[in-house]
Amino acid sequence: MARPLPTDTSLAALAHPRYWPAWFGFGLMRLVSWLPLPAIWLLGVTVGTLLYVLHTGRRRVVRRNLARCFPQLPACERERLVRRQFRAFGQTLFDLGVAWWASRRRIERLVRFRHREHYDRALARGENVILLTPHFLGLEIAGIRLSLERPMVTVFRHPDSLPMRVVMERARGRFGLKLIEHNRPFTSLVRAVKAGAPLYYLPDQDAGRRHSVFAPFFGILAATFTAPARLAQMTDATVIVCVARQLPFGRGYEVEFQPPLKGFPSGNALTDATHINAAIEKAVRKYPAQYFWMHKRFKTRPEGEGNFYK
Secondary structure (H helix, E strand, C coil): CCCCCCCCCCHHHHCCHHHHHHHHHHHHHHHHHCCCHHHHHHHHHHHHHHHHHHCHHHHHHHHHHHHHHCCCCCHHHHHHHHHHHHHHHHHHHHHHHHHHHCCHHHHHHHEEEECCHHHHHHHHCCCCEEEECCCECCHHHHHHHHHCCCCEEEEECCCCCHHHHHHHHHHHCCCCEEEEECCCCHHHHHHHHHCCCCEEECCCCCCCCCCEEEEEECCEEEEEECHHHHHHHHHCCEEEEEEEEECHHHCCEEEEECCCCCCCCCCCHHHHHHHHHHHHHHHHHHCHHHECCCCCCCCCCCCCCCCCCC
16 A cells, blocks of 8 residues: 655654755755756766666666667667766756756756747647657756746656655746646646646656557557547647757757647547657657666556566
């Protein structure tokens, strides 16, 4: 049985000694966030390289994902991708501080857009919008940057750590990004999108079997959420895939918008999940080192299949 999440966010509760290490970590993150981004990049590369050496379990996950998704690449090229993934992830750890505490002006300066006419056009026509944002390593700061322009909504899951919960909720919501807990009634999201708030939605986690179908991703069946298609149908929304990535050497971040998905939703759950995965796969092939390969995307398997990561 899952342990209930703590709900007391009073100053006395947050000051409990068991949370001191967490507050120390957040203080360090905030200090680092004041550094110029090239310095954060260099620090992230160093930490990421150290993680590559020490974190054998996660290194094995990345290798397995890349071997199955890019079998045509020579082993030496895939290993270079593994190293690049860890270095980029190292920067992501410190990017959080920039996303959570940087000023409005700094965030606007660091994040650039590409092909945002797809997004602007939909908004100008008064359409409801769902931004499908796969797990690229710039997604945290991208969501906060977009919330600078208009109120938005996103789905999230409470972390177990009370300090993390408090910091994350306040940081993400400081410019108008409304957070809706993943287990809230579906109608909460529907009402928000129908009211005109773009939905910033992460569609590519391992969804388990309950609310998913098995759709191909890099030719491998992956448990894929059916919620985006249902939401799009219920809100009559335009659905746009949005890719958020780090630029090299601490030069900032780029948010790239793909053209709206055509013929989506189709009314067929498997067809729609396949459509989403194909759009994400296209972006991943373009920026392979920027995708979150550390996630066990293929953990849930169809009946009769063994452990993908064994």
